[in-house]
Amino acid sequence: MSRRRDAGDYPTPPGIAGVLATEALRELTPDAAGGVLRILDPACGEGNLLLAAAACHSAHHGAELIGVEMDPGRAVRARHALADASRGGATIVCSDALLRPHPLRDGTFDVVIANPPFLSPTSRRGAIPATTRAQLRARLGPGVAALTNIATIFLLDSLRLVRPGGRVGMILPSSFLTSRDATGARAQVLAEGTLEWLWTDGEGVFDAAVTVCGVVITRAGRPHTTIRRSAGRHAAATGTAVFRPAAHAAGEPWRDGVHRTAPSSAGIIGDLTTPIAGFRRHYYAVTAALSDAPSGPGMRVVTAGLIDPGRVLWGTIPARLSHRRWEHPRVDTDTLRSAGRVSAWLDAVTGPKAMLATQTRVLECAVDPLGDLVPSVPVIALPASADRAWLIAAALCSPHLSRLAFDRHRGAALSPDAIKLSASEAADLPIPPRTAPWELAAVALADAAAAPDATGWRDALLRMAHHMDDAYGAPGAADTHTWWAERLPRFKTGNAGAPPG
Numbered sequence: 001m002s003r004r005r006d007a008g009d010y011p012t013p014p015g016i017a018g019v020l021a022t023e024a025l026r027e028l029t030p031d032a033a034g035g036v037l038r039i040l041d042p043a044c045g046e047g048n049l050l051l052a053a054a055a056c057h058s059a060h061h062g063a064e065l066i067g068v069e070m071d072p073g074r075a076v077r078a079r080h081a082l083a084d085a086s087r088g089g090a091t092i093v094c095s096d097a098l099l100r101p102h103p104l105r106d107g108t109f110d111v112v113i114a115n116p117p118f119l120s121p122t123s124r125r126g127a128i129p130a131t132t133r134a135q136l137r138a139r140l141g142p143g144v145a146a147l148t149n150i151a152t153i154f155l156l157d158s159l160r161l162v163r164p165g166g167r168v169g170m171i172l173p174s175s176f177l178t179s180r181d182a183t184g185a186r187a188q189v190l191a192e193g194t195l196e197w198l199w200t201d202g203e204g205v206f207d208a209a210v211t212v213c214g215v216v217i218t219r220a221g222r223p224h225t226t227i228r229r230s231a232g233r234h235a236a237a238t239g240t241a242v243f244r245p246a247a248h249a250a251g252e253p254w255r256d257g258v259h260r261t262a263p264s265s266a267g268i269i270g271d272l273t274t275p276i277a278g279f280r281r282h283y284y285a286v287t288a289a290l291s292d293a294p295s296g297p298g299m300r301v302v303t304a305g306l307i308d309p310g311r312v313l314w315g316t317i318p319a320r321l322s323h324r325r326w327e328h329p330r331v332d333t334d335t336l337r338s339a340g341r342v343s344a345w346l347d348a349v350t351g352p353k354a355m356l357a358t359q360t361r362v363l364e365c366a367v368d369p370l371g372d373l374v375p376s377v378p379v380i381a382l383p384a385s386a387d388r389a390w391l392i393a394a395a396l397c398s399p400h401l402s403r404l405a406f407d408r409h410r411g412a413a414l415s416p417d418a419i420k421l422s423a424s425e426a427a428d429l430p431i432p433p434r435t436a437p438w439e440l441a442a443v444a445l446a447d448a449a450a451a452p453d454a455t456g457w458r459d460a461l462l463r464m465a466h467h468m469d470d471a472y473g474a475p476g477a478a479d480t481h482t483w484w485a486e487r488l489p490r491f492k493t494g495n496a497g498a499p500p501g
Ligand SMILES: C[S@@+](CC[C@H](N)C(=O)[O-])C[C@H]1O[C@@H](n2cnc3c(N)ncnc32)[C@H](O)[C@@H]1O
Pocket: 008, 009, 010, 011, 012, 041, 042, 043, 044, 045, 046, 047, 048, 049, 068, 069, 070, 071, 074, 095, 096, 097, 098, 114, 115, 116, 117, 118
């Protein structure tokens, strides 16, 4: 292992430093009238982050730059680098910042910006003597636990160093977002501040072995549920995301999935329809009234297996229901209604609708424009006029919502690789603004539904996916797109004989 890696020591690339500084300083003005911003980097290395802060700030105001660096050689180089950086002046202190050398005092900085060392307490260099850890815990609270990474300790300490309304912008190992050892620290951060911005690297910007993230937190900020997101090796802005402080404070990981939320969401699926998932009794009532007939009276029954993205496969492939194979499952509605306690459900799911399968590798939604199909439990029915049903289905079939649902509800399905949604979870998924790309996506999905072969179907789905990316305004969605395309089911061809009646 190289010395640099052993020291948990990865200098911040200039591009990332610039984005972090911009986000930390965004719209921040000095606390006192006529003052300059006091900006601290408690692990400043050769001064990269302070230089970035000075560069993005100097156009507006002066700033006083303070750096702390333990390594004497780097401290000297930082002094040189920063000599002329800011008209507010620069001070570099060669010391251990966690020992709080002068001038590090609580509440006296407007901004702390840092890329602290990433050292696990189980590593030789990361081990903090028990007495020091106890002192840090006494000063910083229960977020400092036996296995807390040094980077997390810098974060907790920095939140104390800034004034209320001041900001901490920090690069951290991405394990901070999810690891159980950091649960207490994450809760403490949300008790003391508000998350404003989150960057997830995901590409090994610093080193293939370490993935990192970046956070900006306002001390004692007003809690809110929308954060700004950046992703990838250049920390490109990807829009906003929903962040639920209460759930996250209660221990839910600040998981990667937050960045998948629609950059330009204009509401939720539940604004367009009320999704309906039947219950066990509906399933049994339907299976008790089934017959197998290509044509004739009775409504066609659609199982999850008979739905592929855009396509209803009734009559094309057989269904499995009640431990049996049915080539053309139909239900006699009079018998069904006589079963009692299912009429209201039958009325609600009869009529034009979108239908969403569950336990699938991507969200698979198709449309029943004429309204004469009965969804078998657990298919979710989304009643809406035919035009609207195609829009709903296009949104649900988008790579973006598959990824979002996969991230949000990972682990709920029988298979860890499948997506399982309840009706209310489907209702909670975001929709894009009603724009031309969304309409084009709906048309492309209808093309997929009518496609006679695998090529036509897949081409139409890919067109639908691109239009939906445009509709959601999801820049940098290429990885999601590839993930989704690889998970699409194969095109199924007929073996069940006669066309639907
Ligand atoms: C990952 S480097 C970051 C340097 C710089 N901020 C940047 O982004 O390029 C971390 C720096 O923190 C210094 N350091 C580690 N522990 C420290 C401590 N307890 N107090 C002050 N500096 C420390 C290391 O010597 C190293 O130069």
